[in-house]
Amino acid sequence: MIGSFACLTAVAAAQTSLTSGSTVTDSVRKNNWNYYTIQVPSTSTGLQVDLVGTNNKDADLYIRQGANPTTSNWDFRPYQNSSNESVTVDANSNPVLAPGATYHIGIHTADKGSAGYTLTATVTNPNGGGNPGGAADVRRLRVTWVTDPSTTATIGWEQVAGSAGTVHFDTSDHGTTVANYSFSKTVDRQVSYHGMNNSFARLSGLTPDTNYYFVIEDNSGVSDRYYFRTAPATAQPFTFCAGGDSRNNRTPRQQANRLVGKLRPLFVAFTGDMINSDVAVEWQEWLDDWQETITSDGRIFPILPHRGNHESGGNQTVYNIFDTTSNNYYALNIGGDLMRFYVLNSEVSAGGTQLSWLQNDLNSNSGTTRHLCAGYHKPMRPHQSGKSEGSDEYNNWAQLFYDHGMDLVFESDSHVVKRTGPLMPSTGAGSDEGFIAVSSSDPNATVYTGEGCWGAPLRSADDSKNWTLAAGSFNSFDWVQVYSDRIDLRTVVVNSQEANTGSNTDADPFAIPSNLQLWTPASGTVLSVPGDDSTGGNPNPGNQETTIAFGSSWNYKDDGSDQGTAWRQSGVTETWPSGSAQLGYGDSDETTTLQSSHLTYYFRKEINITNVADVTDLDFSLLFDDGAIIYINGTEVHRTATMDAGTNFSYNTPSTATSSDNATENFSVSPSLLVEGANLIAVEVHNRSTTSSDISFDLQMLTTRSGETPPPSTTDETIFSNGASWNYKDDGSDQGTAWRQPGVTETWPSGSAQLGYGDGDESTTLQGSHITYYFRKEVNITNVSNITGIQFDLLYDDAAVIYINGTEVHRTSLLPSGPINYQTGTSTFSADNSTETVNVASSLLVEGNNLIAVEIHNQNTSSSDISFDLNMLVNRSAQ
Template sequence: MDGGTHAPQPHLTISTHMKRSHFLTISAAVFTLLSVNVSAQTPLNNGISVRDAVNKSRLVHYTIQVPENAEGLEVSLANVKPDQDTDLYIRKDGKPTRDHWDFRPFVQGANELVTIDANSDPKLVPGATYHIAVGSQLDKKAEYSLRAAFILPNSDGGTPSATRRYRITWVNDPATTATVAWEQISGEAGTVYYDTQDHGTDASKYTFKKSVDREIKHFDMRNCFVRLEKLQPDTKYYFVIQDQSGTSNRYYFQTAATEQKPFSFCAGGDSRNFREPRQQANRLVSKLRPLFVAFTGDMINQDISVEWHEWLDDWQQTITHDGRIIPILPHRGNHERNGNSTIYNLFDTTPDNYYALNFSRDLMRFYVLNSEISAGGEQLDWLQTDLRSHSSKTRHLVAGYHKPMRPVVAAKKEGTDEYDHWAPLFYLHGVDLVFESDSHAVKRTKPVRPFNGEGSTEGFIESSNDPKATVYTGEGCWGAPLRAAQDLKPWIAAAGTFNSFDWTHVHKDRIELRTVKVSAKEAKVGQNTDETPFNIPANLELWEPESGTVLTVPGD
């Protein structure tokens, strides 16, 4: 290929040699030239995908400037719906057209990927601006997701690995285990090198290493999971992932303590549709530096590949500026509509998507429940057995699930299954705090107990002086379309409608909950450190209902 005009020919073969072994070969018949409408060029941000739609009447144009130290540029185009087809055009010297481009992968009906680097033809020009266009051969609009990402040297200037979309999950003991997960872009799966000392990106200096325990292709990603065990409690673990391509940036995570040490965590759900508030919330998490995030379902809208690529790209914004990855406890919601396999195959949790974890020995036990399967049956049997074993010796009992028992949005159905099976059990064992989602509103209840007699409303009655009563909070505002909170029961302490998540401080004698408001003001919020996780950062916007900014739940 040369970088000039490429006119369609009856038999055209294009071969681009790329660092990550992406080869494009085309044998094509005559291509019909279509008219192109001139349009503005939208600047792209590194690693952040954009959504739009296009038909055959025009091209949609974008630009991205490659930094001087870049080793490559990856541009990926994904069709949102499988019956649609979009086309990718890339050119360095000006806008591409249907017959003037430097890179054009002719892939019918499939996602398209171009890697521009020292081995491609033409080669990458560091510092240059690349012009990208998306078109279609269809009369109707074809919806797509476009992402451009730099291939940069790792943090020590070395060649990066072919890995991305990192996440840490906890399924077993968070003091001694952790699962490191990522997408392997190409080549053999990488190896995790880890240590309690920071050795930067020099994998050879790390004391421990572990290869992949589980790899599965799901949502058009090679999801790799390394299950680390026998870790030290309350310790920072530094790690890199090394593969045939190179070495990732250095990241780290913090294990939980085994003594009753206070900690903080964030909880919320429903990040479905709107990426701007979702990204703002994620960046706030990175600034607060909680021990973990309990994400109570509906990460995405349609449970399709494009949405999960975008969600995981956005999740990278929870990583702190110094490389700390905050572990996630993912819950299944109704929009994870492909079943339990979605959460299991993306996060390596349990196949049934329910489990429980102790934090700070017996300071708190957190129950990840699945409201998208029966609340009775095997899940109820397990929950009853676990609560009987732990309720008497655990200071705080906390649960999370997606579908609320009594939503504050009138159009939402009552959670009868959850109420019938779980509410009595929560009260019997003194569960202190429950996080719900789904309604796209905000609520806090007073301490309540299940009761259907005089003075009750919809099966609950306020029971503020009862040490076994439960506070229910949440209802999901991490980026989904907001709904009015108008179904207010007498035992509702506060309700509202705004993007938010809960920030919870767990102490020996109490739990303190604050609701963080999510908006563009996030950019001016200060940052906590690992040593100051309970500080209120400068300019952090907190909900201030009449019932009080801080909801305090006493320990049992």
């Protein structure tokens, strides 16, 4: 059986562990060695090692059991005059195969220069083996939790060849004997993505707190036997690991993965940036390295994957690799009501639909759950000075976390290590960057930890706050033990000490393995987060209730007629059709599809509100495309930034600008317009033109009644949308640095985004064959003092740098750090139309004119395409 193939990178003069079927591509210099090892299972009948040269130098193959070979001490040496050499070790070789042994492979050359080669080692194992493989054409296994982890799990793998495999599983271990397994599950979903045929079988109806053993059978045979454990359904202690930013540093990534296997946690929460570039080879390598978490007895640990900014292919990346939710955010209870874990997505807006979902879920669950934990990628207040503030996350989540008693939050992105004390959002005396330390006895306080050192390039932890307990810079992840009365967190140091670290057992996952290296800051090795008596803080801050939920039913008028103004008045009877939101056309995400080709669409909803005198605040979350105006009982209370404030809109008036698809705005309104009993909420949505490709509408309304003070409200304002006009320079010239400064007059041409060439989706086509392209846009912004944050949604290919008034605020990952110029190419190419959501502080804005400048860089002058578009939103505090 020839095993499946993956790319591994050797480490010169060090032993690199191989798995069956793995192909190494590398080179060795004169009189040097590259060493590899491969473990042969006790059931194996053969080992095949093949060396193929990749240049005109002669690399030599040596193999020895139990120790590294030398030129004078080896078991096998083919002696060929070229680099194409093969060795078969089996019952007929001399010496014969030693099942269960470790074989050491050495590559050496006596030629001048470097001898290039590929190396493949394949184990023949009739009873199962390989990576992870056995006789089945499967590899790169992972188990994901998305819904109830006590009764469900998703098993994922790459189907290398042949028809989709079937998972056979049971609560008893039947090895690789398929006929003895009681249950089988065929594939629910297959998707070809990043060079892999990703297959997912969703298991359900499982028994809580139970080991499930499984094999995968396809038309080539049966895989090795593996197992995972379901979560308990009742409150009993458990452990898990959390961290992020493994990126492309494979040595610490593999060390960390092996440490996970030695700790034997219930699951792993991985908070994003698994890879550096969202391309096939990096994901294949990441999944190969993830196999290092699998224990020698075949235990696989379920993962809760979060999206980071380096998962730049969008939400589809995590969805297609792990079969999570398509929006990359969800929540699940672990240990019954002992803990609820929130997988959040900081790479899309923290407001809008995600905020609405989070508010509703916390309202429903925080009052009945002892511990609340959350994970996401971008930190609210990074502890690295080069990282921008997480204003979007802070503005939308920080107060919500506190109001509901979020106990522990895992952040990433900065490539440093930090722990905070218990915090409360505050800008009062003693606060620092929007937080203030509070007593550990405060049941609502939140502890923040992170920030992403699983294997990413380390940065300096140079931005501590007055509430920071400890900070550092070293490869690490958090090991968490959850009890009824507290959560204990230790930070595991990742380095070569991993090889000497002992292993826990399934029977005692709380033990501290021998030689496990833990962080010992002055504040203590263990960070203990106390639990709440029975609930996660205040379950319903300010007595907030959902008056209109997203997805509600609305009466609508979509025939292009002139409805005047009576339609938005209460007491008017209309015989309009009704349908559930989202309402619209053209995006394929509508619940109710409307007629196309009109400028204006009308929506009405009557609601009954009693005890109006107790209502203190109304909070709306609006989804729209292209513009909208909202009325309460006939009076306008809000219009979007795409609807000019000075325009009297009628049925034949287009919006004043084009919005992004499914744009969102959050705003608060005084309840003074409400009346006792029936109230009318009316909305008109306007297209930019009758040829617009889509329209969208949905709305949520939250009512706060007197009680505890609700969190301060904010609103998003669009400064400019996708498709806006930009001045640009596309002639390949060196523009130095003056072009990005405000006050500089340029006579550049202008054009609407998307700007670029080579993809066929450009509104403005630029010249080809240059490395760097420059873009400028002046914007007028008033009342800067009440802006709390800025969000950019960037589309680019291959890389971009964004400046506000001459100061760099963001650089995408494929550009080097430090100074760059017009001849600086990227390290590799990006995906077509890559996207990033960028959140920055508002401190660089000035009252009046501001300059937004962007430079786009190609990999080289022969690049086939370039792309650029950008929108800008600011978050304002309520007036």
